[in-house]
Amino acid sequence: MGLTEGRGPKTVWNNPAEIIRVLAPEDPVMVFDPAVLRATAQRFLRGFPGLVTYAVKSNPDKAIIRTLAAAGVKGFDVASPYEIDLIGRLAPHAARHYHNPVRARAEIAHGVAAGVKSWSVDSWSELEKLFQRVPSENCEISPRFKLPVSGAAYDFGSKFGASPELAAELLRAVADRGYIPSLTFHPGTQCGDPQAWESYITTAARICDMAGVKARRLNVGGGFPSHRVQAIAPDLTTIFELIDSATEAAFGADRPELVCEPGRGMCADAFALITRVKAVRDGAAVFLNDGVYGGLTELPQIGNLDRLQVLTPEGTPRAGVPTPRTVFGPTCDSLDRLPGEIDLPANIQEGDYLIFQGAGAYSTVTNTRFNGFGQMAHLSVRSLS
Template sequence: MPMGLTEGRGPKTVWSNPAEIIRRLTPENPVMVFAPSVLRAAAQRFLQGFPGLVTYAVKSNPDEAVIRTLSAAGVKGFDVASPYEIDLIGRLAPDAARHYHNPVRSQAEIAHAVEAGIKSWSVDSRSELDKLFVRVPAENCEISPRFKLPVLGAAYDFGSKFGASPELAAELLRAVADRGYIPSLTFHPGTQCTDPHAWESYITTAAEICAMAGVKARRLNVGGGFPSHRVTGVEPDLTAIFQLIRRVTDEAFGTDAPQLVCEPGRGLCADAFALITRVKAVRDGQNVFLNDGVYGGLFELPIVGNLDRLQVLTPEGTPREDEPMPRIIFGPTCDSVDRLPGELTLPANIQEGDYVIFHGAGAYSTVTNTRFNGFGLMAHLTVNALE
């Protein structure tokens, strides 16, 4: 491995941009580059635009540099889904709120969270609520029933695994209030919701749930789903999403409007990273083989769809410019599943040894990277800018 590259967090050097890394180091293995300035800007976009508390979904990228950067930027809450994430935030951001919104937990996980001082929980079933009633003290403790609706405008549906029907959510909300806990509600509209109206029916239904239960919700967590910039020329309009959430909440709840909470993961961290991959081969002038794929930093592309914000650079760090040509792209493993969906457009004169940079690769990439088939070695470097 060339000087300056290590698996895990790299040297303290801050590079200008990915092109400089390619020009100076010619890395043979994938490199994930992080631009803290981009993450800080994303945090400010949410903190200044969202009409409520912003909490970061740690699962999307739990890198310590990400957590520290967000905390320093003013993010005061984190959505945690496991004892590991509870302890991670307790160590890195001890004054921040931790919302334990994975609605299914073992007895041991509940005990760990209680010991850690967790005060905000979600739930989507009677059996899980009964477990909380037994182990979680009611004083100053919030429990948020999580409900689901048919998916609309999302890349994939979280409701197939989590979420109660509105009717059951009303029963759970009533039970929470009756037992002396702080009653709130939560939902998740799905991932990569580019249409603001994905939130509209959920917020309206939340008001109906409160009416059915005869309970005023303290807070309404409108989930994640906030999109990142995945497609060239189609930048998400987060302002429109924020404005719709505020307007629909006021219209649906009137004077009983709950405090709002959101839990973006992808929408905060994805665009602060770019993945540098190298071309292993251009087989017979057609299919492109990269040194990373779906068992590595590109794991989620077959699920969510391709990232098409690409740069192709020569080993000298200069853009490879030629007529665009659709290509099938394979990863490095000896497994036919290791293929990106459909085709991606790359310069016709792309060559072995060139570099393909996937911009917006910061979410669900480093955490899902495996060492399957002996591949997956990935360096992590910091840059001032991504282009």
């Protein structure tokens, strides 16, 4: 079911409370507010000092791609042949950056045939594969490097990224072979520390000095945080300003063009996940109709979403003293548990609805349907509150 399709007489609802009152859904519902996504896109387009690309992996729904393209996003970070073809169909004039740095030879051939012009790499073996198959004319190859910096929910450098020294060698080889030499990094998901970008940008300038190469572009990655925790709204403006000033200070007259690839920071806050309370076991643990095998897959890795609403079946807020609760998902697996405890109203009842705000990233795309659960409706709303 697409994001603008739904059950009942309406295709666009006023808010989640109306959905609850009218439909009384028994299965989880992911609701999408296109206006929030458009506003976030404009925040990036106006604030980031360079090209904004969207990391498709975070949520590849067609409605998102179309909304972003219409809002003015002109590039997409793709990580597979499927994503390459998806953007080719939905945003045919947009740039596609194939920045998954490890690819099968067949995947490289697919990207070349599709006209992909921007690639990343973090090893000699993968660079040789690109040299063998990617034409050098008007094609960019960006060595991806990593640093031991903190500030993110988890470290992407544990899987991808070359040392600065290796990145310099790769950059020199890229330039010598006639490709457009650029650099890229990723500070890690949900990175709330602007200084992480400054450290990477300073190191990027050092890599260029070691290589004796002027980078055409510097992709500062994703990592831009979404609003996961009620008391901490992300300060994107400060991050944008620091990226700009750090690039100017590090590179001076050799300043490269900047690129970013937000995923979570772009799409997460445009969605809310409606779940229903299946049971309150002996007045203590809460069981939901969704969990870590469904739309809440990544919570054990990066922590709970605490921007929550509890509504009665009539769609009214459940008032009650906040009480720490253990929260389980619906499957017969003991791992299907949200981390720690969540403060929920003391009078929460079976049949109530628990709404997770900011649930649009790495949720629907990782829904496993394990144990026969995971069926999820997708509806559009005019407001998420």
